[in-house]
Amino acid sequence: xxxxxxxxxxxxxxxxxxxxxxxxxxxxxxxxxxxxxxxxxxxxxxxxxxxxxxxxxxxxxxxxxx
Amino acid sequence: xxxxxxxxxxxxxxxxxxxxxxxxxxxxxxxxxxxxxxxxxxxxxxxxxxxxxxxxxxxxxxxxxxxxxxxxxxxxxxxxxxxxxxxxxxxxxxxxxxxxxxxxxxxxxxxxxxxxxxxxxxxxxxxxxxxxxxxxxxxxxxxxxxxxxxxxxxxxxxxxxxxxxxxxxxxxxxxxxxxxxxxxxxxxxxxxxxxxxxxxxxxxxxxxxxxxxxxxxxxxxxxxxxxxxxxxxxxxxxxxxxxxxxxxxxxxxxxxxxxxxxxxxxxxxxxxxxxxxxxxxxxxxxxxxxxxxxxxxxxxxxxxxxxxxxxxxxxxxxx
Numbered sequence: 001x002x003x004x005x006x007x008x009x010x011x012x013x014x015x016x017x018x019x020x021x022x023x024x025x026x027x028x029x030x031x032x033x034x035x036x037x038x039x040x041x042x043x044x045x046x047x048x049x050x051x052x053x054x055x056x057x058x059x060x061x062x063x064x065x066x
Numbered sequence: 067x068x069x070x071x072x073x074x075x076x077x078x079x080x081x082x083x084x085x086x087x088x089x090x091x092x093x094x095x096x097x098x099x100x101x102x103x104x105x106x107x108x109x110x111x112x113x114x115x116x117x118x119x120x121x122x123x124x125x126x127x128x129x130x131x132x133x134x135x136x137x138x139x140x141x142x143x144x145x146x147x148x149x150x151x152x153x154x155x156x157x158x159x160x161x162x163x164x165x166x167x168x169x170x171x172x173x174x175x176x177x178x179x180x181x182x183x184x185x186x187x188x189x190x191x192x193x194x195x196x197x198x199x200x201x202x203x204x205x206x207x208x209x210x211x212x213x214x215x216x217x218x219x220x221x222x223x224x225x226x227x228x229x230x231x232x233x234x235x236x237x238x239x240x241x242x243x244x245x246x247x248x249x250x251x252x253x254x255x256x257x258x259x260x261x262x263x264x265x266x267x268x269x270x271x272x273x274x275x276x277x278x279x280x281x282x283x284x285x286x287x288x289x290x291x292x293x294x295x296x297x298x299x300x301x302x303x304x305x306x307x308x309x310x311x312x313x314x315x316x317x318x319x320x321x322x323x324x325x326x327x328x329x330x331x332x333x334x335x336x337x338x339x340x341x342x343x344x345x346x347x348x349x350x351x352x353x354x355x356x357x358x359x360x361x362x363x364x365x366x367x368x369x370x371x372x373x374x375x376x377x378x379x380x381x382x383x384x385x
Contacts, residue, residue, distance in 0.1 A: 001180040044151035
């Protein structure tokens with residue numbers, strides 16, 4: 001049994017509209033950031049830099065800075 | 067504001083842990099207490115419901131866990147938590163659309179593409195609505211449940227908390243939409259509540275719209291298995307013209323020609339075939355069988371054929 005032509009065409013049309021809907025919240029988010037001047041991704045980078053541990057597993061001094 | 071969001075995060079985190087199983091159990095007990103299954107839970111159907119509920123959790127959960135914990139770090143190294151900066155509310159909106167629209171398509175294609183129908187048929191063969199049948203699916207349908215992989219990927223990318231929040235809300239809406247307790251009835255009955263009903267039935271799946279999708283009949287003004295595919299949001303059906311809002315509940319559920327295919331065939335078709343002659347799940351059965359009332363030689367209508375609803379046709383019962 002084959003898919004009906006009208007159904008096939010409607011699916012293709014609706015998939016195209018769906019792609020727009022998928023992108024809509026992402027686009028709106030960046031639009032809001034542009035309007036408000038927010039740059040949350042920069043905050044994250046700064047936070048990561050500020051919380052860098054003093055020691056790590058590859059530190060051969062085993063936690064001692066002596 | 068941040069404190070409020072943190073508070074909401076903690077609530078949804080807890081609800082995700084124990085809230086959903088409790089909700090299903092609580093509604094299930096209510097349904098049985100009120101006799102809402104009307105003694106329509108024969109042994110074969112019980113086996114279908116119980117195995118469909120239990121087996122995916124035992125067999126498929128490890129596969130999903132492997133995908134999330136091993137495959138994603140292997141396929142996308144260096145991308146872990148890369149989007150953790152996305153604010154909670156935006157993350158929620160992005161995932162609500164990504165998850166639910168993907169499920170809408172997965173569901174709709176199983177109705178509109180004939181060769182996919184048999185993978186979804188098990189969910190529709192129950193002649194009753196309620197907690198017992200809500201998890202009733204063919205194992206292969208569940209295995210390829212596309213939005214599971216999408217949301218797992220979004221968790222890996224750093225959107226874990228919004229994913230949990232969406233899951234809690236979505237599970238609640240879809241569970242209540244499948245329930246045999248018509249919680250939406252008062253909204254249609256009392257005029258003062260009509261404006262809320264108008265918004266609700268367009269925004270989310272309600273028992274009336276989702277029960278119509280599970281009806282044994284279609285195009286009779288109440289039953290509409292050719293549409294109403296939405297799970298959390300009904301908006302997709304409204305947007306794509308696959309909606310029928312009638313504010314009524316079908317008289318009969320299931321598939322008109324269903325004759326109780328064996329539980330193992332319903333769980334694992336095409337690995338196991340049905341012994342019911344003429345069944346869609348039988349070895350020599352049709353891909354799609356016509357409804358009993360349409361089984362006239364001239365009838366060309368199929369279970370999966372969809373009709374285009376003009377906006378005026380939507381909600382025709384009370385517009």
